[in-house]
Amino acid sequence: xxxxxxxxxxxxxxxxxxxxxxxxxxxxxxxxxxxxxxxxxxxxxxxxxxxxxxxxxxxxxxxxxxxxxxxxxxxxxxxxxxxxxxxxxxxxxxxxxxxxxxxxxxxxxxxxxxxxxxxxxxxxxxxxxxxxxxxxxxxxxxxxxxxxxxxxxxxxxxxxxxxxxxxxxxxxxxxxxxxxxxxxxxxxxxxxxxxxxxxxxxxxxxxxxxxxxxxxxxxxxxxxxxxxxxxxxxxxxxxxxxxxxxxxxxxxxxxxxxxxxxxxxxxxxxxxxxxxxxxxxxxxxxxxxxxxxxxxxxxxxxxxxxxxxxxxxxxxxxxxxxxxxxxxxxxxxxxxxxxxxxxxxxxxxxxxxxxxxxxxxxxxxxxxxxxxxxxxxxxxxxxxxxxxxxxxxxxxxxxxxxxxxxxxxxxxxxxxxxxxxxxxxxxxxxxxxxxxxxxxxxxxxxxxxxxxxxxxxxxxxxxxxxxxxxxxxxxxxxxxxxxxx
Amino acid sequence: xxxxxxxxxxxxxxxxxxxxxxxxxxxxxxxxxxxxxxxxxxxxxxxxxxxxxxxxxxxxxxxxxxxxxxxxxxxxxxxxxxxxxxxxxxxxxxxxxxxxxxxxxxxxxxxxxxxxxxxxxxxxxxxxxxxxxxxxxxxxxxxxxxxxxxxxxxxxxxxxxxxxxxxxxxxxxxxxxxxxxxxxxxxxxxxxxxxxxxxxxxxxxxxxxxxxxxxxxxxx
Numbered sequence: 001x002x003x004x005x006x007x008x009x010x011x012x013x014x015x016x017x018x019x020x021x022x023x024x025x026x027x028x029x030x031x032x033x034x035x036x037x038x039x040x041x042x043x044x045x046x047x048x049x050x051x052x053x054x055x056x057x058x059x060x061x062x063x064x065x066x067x068x069x070x071x072x073x074x075x076x077x078x079x080x081x082x083x084x085x086x087x088x089x090x091x092x093x094x095x096x097x098x099x100x101x102x103x104x105x106x107x108x109x110x111x112x113x114x115x116x117x118x119x120x121x122x123x124x125x126x127x128x129x130x131x132x133x134x135x136x137x138x139x140x141x142x143x144x145x146x147x148x149x150x151x152x153x154x155x156x157x158x159x160x161x162x163x164x165x166x167x168x169x170x171x172x173x174x175x176x177x178x179x180x181x182x183x184x185x186x187x188x189x190x191x192x193x194x195x196x197x198x199x200x201x202x203x204x205x206x207x208x209x210x211x212x213x214x215x216x217x218x219x220x221x222x223x224x225x226x227x228x229x230x231x232x233x234x235x236x237x238x239x240x241x242x243x244x245x246x247x248x249x250x251x252x253x254x255x256x257x258x259x260x261x262x263x264x265x266x267x268x269x270x271x272x273x274x275x276x277x278x279x280x281x282x283x284x285x286x287x288x289x290x291x292x293x294x295x296x297x298x299x300x301x302x303x304x305x306x307x308x309x310x311x312x313x314x315x316x317x318x319x320x321x322x323x324x325x326x327x328x329x330x331x332x333x334x335x336x337x338x339x340x341x342x343x344x345x346x347x348x349x350x351x352x353x354x355x356x357x358x359x360x361x362x363x364x365x366x367x368x369x370x371x372x373x374x375x376x377x378x379x380x381x382x383x384x385x386x387x388x389x390x391x392x393x394x395x396x397x398x399x400x401x402x403x404x405x406x407x408x409x410x411x412x413x414x415x416x417x418x419x420x421x422x423x424x425x426x427x428x429x430x431x432x433x434x435x436x437x438x439x440x441x442x443x444x445x446x447x448x449x450x451x452x453x454x455x456x457x458x459x460x461x462x463x464x465x466x467x468x469x470x471x472x473x474x475x476x477x478x479x480x481x482x483x484x485x
Numbered sequence: 486x487x488x489x490x491x492x493x494x495x496x497x498x499x500x501x502x503x504x505x506x507x508x509x510x511x512x513x514x515x516x517x518x519x520x521x522x523x524x525x526x527x528x529x530x531x532x533x534x535x536x537x538x539x540x541x542x543x544x545x546x547x548x549x550x551x552x553x554x555x556x557x558x559x560x561x562x563x564x565x566x567x568x569x570x571x572x573x574x575x576x577x578x579x580x581x582x583x584x585x586x587x588x589x590x591x592x593x594x595x596x597x598x599x600x601x602x603x604x605x606x607x608x609x610x611x612x613x614x615x616x617x618x619x620x621x622x623x624x625x626x627x628x629x630x631x632x633x634x635x636x637x638x639x640x641x642x643x644x645x646x647x648x649x650x651x652x653x654x655x656x657x658x659x660x661x662x663x664x665x666x667x668x669x670x671x672x673x674x675x676x677x678x679x680x681x682x683x684x685x686x687x688x689x690x691x692x693x694x695x696x697x698x699x700x701x702x703x704x705x
Contacts, residue, residue: 258565261567261585261586261587262497262565264586264587265494265497265565265586265587266494266496266497268587268588268589268590269497269588270496270500272504272589273501273503273504273507273590276507276590287500290496290499290500293496294496
């Protein structure tokens, strides 16, 4: 359907035309049948008229015909015809218009009028009526000597010109009225469709006027018909989703620009200061080392951002295999042991060796490494970090738990936003602020779920995934029991 | 002149310290807002270079808490925030200048010099005191028509005395403005520096920088 207006107009006009055509046809048929019946009744009346001028006196039958009374049988053009026969087959009388010829009549006439259609003797289409008439006695006396009333077969043939003309006129009128009604319906339909589409036009105009830089909260286009309300509601919801995505995108872009300003300043200042004194070779070497370190740091951030972009575009491919989570956690905690000692943390690993989960090995490593690293870095000094497997509604999940006295429930939603930090002052300058964003994106792309929870000052990062259920239930249950205080 | 840099990037701090020291500034570094506020409250800085997003205490709070300090240093906000409302807010809260990262070191230097001039009510980067002509930006000095070969610190010392011409400048003030908190001079460092400066000025040097016994020095 290319156009609702065309579709509706065609359907409405097509339907109306069909209905009008059918109605016209019915009217035409009913009226023509009625006209034909009327025609036949006239013919029957004319037979009755002939009967009224037939008289019998004794055995003699008189037919008092006069062209003044019945001029239709003497017309030079388009005359009608009649013929009167005795029952024994003798001719009583025939109209002059027959010029000696005979009319055809039924072999078994009755005393009720019989009608049939056939060509008249002059070749015109015509209609006939035949009836057996009992002749009226003029002698008053009645008795056994009175002769039996003669039986006369009267046949009349009449041309159909007037009837056909009436029927044609009726047909023409029906067609004209139908065409006029179709034109009227077309006009009314056009107006109705136009009015009906008006809210859609308003909706389109409102959508057209929307500035993507300032998306409205609601379309606000006034009263809408019931049929368009779902469209407006869904459009409102879509606008909200687009607005949220755009704001997030802008915030991320602004954050990226903002995050790069300081390292660029570091590189620029180090190089400019070094260039100002060519004699200071040591200073120049220190500046070069600074520039290299900052460039590495920026490179890592850019790589992570690129990885996030590729994940968004779906350009990354992942494997699915059994990953030894217990071994991975133990290995990562060994690598982070120095940070734990430096921050005087108690780190409890309740995940047993040989605990296995399904997922991409590299992805699981990145996500788990990030969760552990964050827990050790952000946990209060001399605090406790625990990692374990917990029973969840739909399977098992890996949990990293640490104290987070400064974190608020409202912060949880922003935790995996790029560059989000609780401390806006970037006290954690050596952290890129991209780890959780990357982890969340990786988890989303590999059928894993990364969720956060805050309860009584305890922060939990929980990783779960498809296939993390039945196979490991026994061992997981054991680890959970052991992890309980 | 003495500058305090309050900036959480140690890399940037170190580069600024090296660059500004070479230009003759005494530079102190604070890597968080609390330390920066403490330094600024307890030392007579000429210029405070202040980042906004700082650990422990943000730059705006530092600025607000310094507002009632007598002889408060001129403040240059050095930040990655480049929105107009950030600039307006910083300047309305008492900052004297606002520079957005990334920046050219030359520009930062020029702005610091401008703030120093404003602090000592000078309109030009060239200071004239008698026969002395001192270009504080180009680091050129002439005395009675002859060019002076000065180190950065000697130039800074001469500049400080020149901007306070006619006033008695105490040894403590010289120490405060020419040496940073981390490198306190020995008791006769200032006297030695003045002595060397006089000798470079020539025979008229002693009359040009006069000693006020028990008080300090007067230039001009």
